[in-house]
Amino acid sequence: MSVVTSRQHGVAVLGIFVADLAFRASSLPGVGQTIAGSGFAMGPGGKGSNQAVAAARAGAVVTFISKLGQDAFGNDALALWSREGITPRAPQVTTQPTGAAFIYVHEVTGDNAIIVVPGAATLIDAADVDAAADAIRGARVFVTQLEQPAAAARRGLEIAREAGTVTVFNPAPALPFDDALYALCDYITPNEHEAAALSGMPVETIEDARRAGDFFLAKGVGCALITLGDKGALLHSASGSEHIPVFRAGAVKETAGAGDAFNGGFATALAEGATAREAARFGAAVAAISVTRAGTAPSMPTRAEVDALLSQAQTAQAV
Numbered sequence: 001m002s003v004v005t006s007r008q009h010g011v012a013v014l015g016i017f018v019a020d021l022a023f024r025a026s027s028l029p030g031v032g033q034t035i036a037g038s039g040f041a042m043g044p045g046g047k048g049s050n051q052a053v054a055a056a057r058a059g060a061v062v063t064f065i066s067k068l069g070q071d072a073f074g075n076d077a078l079a080l081w082s083r084e085g086i087t088p089r090a091p092q093v094t095t096q097p098t099g100a101a102f103i104y105v106h107e108v109t110g111d112n113a114i115i116v117v118p119g120a121a122t123l124i125d126a127a128d129v130d131a132a133a134d135a136i137r138g139a140r141v142f143v144t145q146l147e148q149p150a151a152a153a154r155r156g157l158e159i160a161r162e163a164g165t166v167t168v169f170n171p172a173p174a175l176p177f178d179d180a181l182y183a184l185c186d187y188i189t190p191n192e193h194e195a196a197a198l199s200g201m202p203v204e205t206i207e208d209a210r211r212a213g214d215f216f217l218a219k220g221v222g223c224a225l226i227t228l229g230d231k232g233a234l235l236h237s238a239s240g241s242e243h244i245p246v247f248r249a250g251a252v253k254e255t256a257g258a259g260d261a262f263n264g265g266f267a268t269a270l271a272e273g274a275t276a277r278e279a280a281r282f283g284a285a286v287a288a289i290s291v292t293r294a295g296t297a298p299s300m301p302t303r304a305e306v307d308a309l310l311s312q313a314q315t316a317q318a319v
Contacts, residue, residue: 011060011267012139012165014129014156015048016121016147017068017077017090018099020296022256024107038107044080044297045101046121047145047172050257054264054286055143056084059303060271063135065156066090066148067128069120073098080297089132096120103296105254110291112256116147116173124148126155137163140271143263145170150177157184166270170263174198183220187276189266191227191259209234210241225280227262227287229255235280244280247288249309257296262287265306285309 024039044053052064064081068074070092077098081088099119105112129136129152136142142160144153153169154177160167161184169185171177174197182188196203199215203226213224213236223237233244265286269279285306293299 010063010139011052011055011141011143011271012063012065012132012136012160013048013052013055013267014065014124014132014136014142014144014148014153015051016046016066016099016118016124017044017049017073017080018046018101018116018118018121019043019073019076020045020101020103020256022103022105022295024105026107028104028113039105041295043295044076045103045257046099046116046118047147047170047260048143049077049080050260050296050300051143051145051170051264051267052086053080053084053297054261054290054300055268056086057300057302058265058268058282058286058306060268063087063089063132063139065129065132065135067120067124068092069096069098070094071097073100074120087135089135091128093120093123096123103256105256110252110254112254114256118147121148124152126151128152129155129159133159136160136165139165141166141168141267143168143170143267145172146175146177147173150175150181154178154181154184157181160184168263168267168270170259171198172259179219182216185220186222187225187266188216188221188223189225189227189259189263192229195224195226203228206231206234206243210236213241223276225266225276227259233262233280233284235276237276242277244277244284247285247309247313249285249288250292252291254294254299255291257299258287258291260296261290261300264300282306282310285313
């Protein structure tokens with residue numbers, strides 16, 4: 001993977017932090033039902049923060065733009081970013097708590113269902129993004145999602161586009177947003193469920209993903225990178241379409257955070273000058289390792305682990 005040195009391999013991420021409250025059980029309870037679980041863990045989460053951690057551990061210089069409450073969870077966020085070497089641009093407010101997420105994890109398959117309450121991050125607006133514009137302009141890659149207000153995501157994408165910073169838009173969750181955001185995206189990175197919700201068509205196979213990719217291209221996106229769980233990912237642009245297979249790094253323990261791992265790894269590789277294909281493979285390797293571990297941010301691998309998996313895969317292909 002070729003590397004460039006300008007802008008310090010910088011990745012700027014706009015998003016939210018939440019405290020993840022993860023419960024392991026055999027099923028989700030129905031309304032009015034109480035069931036016994038088999039495990040509980042609390043840790044750092046939020047798509048944006050997870051992506052920032054994934055990118056930092058993968059080797060990027062990362063700035064994270066957000067908003068926190070003045071509470072214990074907010075202090076936990078600042079301590080996390082300090083440990084990971086992430087520069088925060090995340091003021092603390094007294095009017096809202098730091099966000100939290102309920103995560104159900106199937107105790108056998110590792111499949112998950114999530115409820116997110118963004119808390120203070122719902123207050124992020126265009127003015128907050130303008131206040132951190134220098135971080136976006138100084139980065140090689142800018143990443144955002146839809147857990148904070150869409151207007152803030154749009155402003156971040158606008159600043160990045162004006163500065164020549166590569167833009168990566170992860171439209172998760174798949175909430176309504178102005179179609180003008182599409183034309184600001186060098187890359188859009190939905191999973192199969194988000195791609196289906198946004199395109200209005202089923203996305204279950206590689207061919208389905210190509211049709212959804214055409215939808216995104218018609219909206220003005222430069223390249224669609226649709227993740228498909230254990231089917232890998234599809235890199236789809238006007239110049240061609242390529243299937244990115246999954247890597248096998250061990251038994252799957254928990255899939256929560258896999259998309260964030262992929263996006264953080266993808267952004268890191270782009271910031272280092274990788275091609276889109278190289279960056280997608282790098283992101284797939286980051287995700288493959290993350291799902292072998294419990295948690296979201298804590299499951300993100302180090303650069304050495306990712307390089308080792310890529311090297312093993314290359315050796316296996318050569319045999």
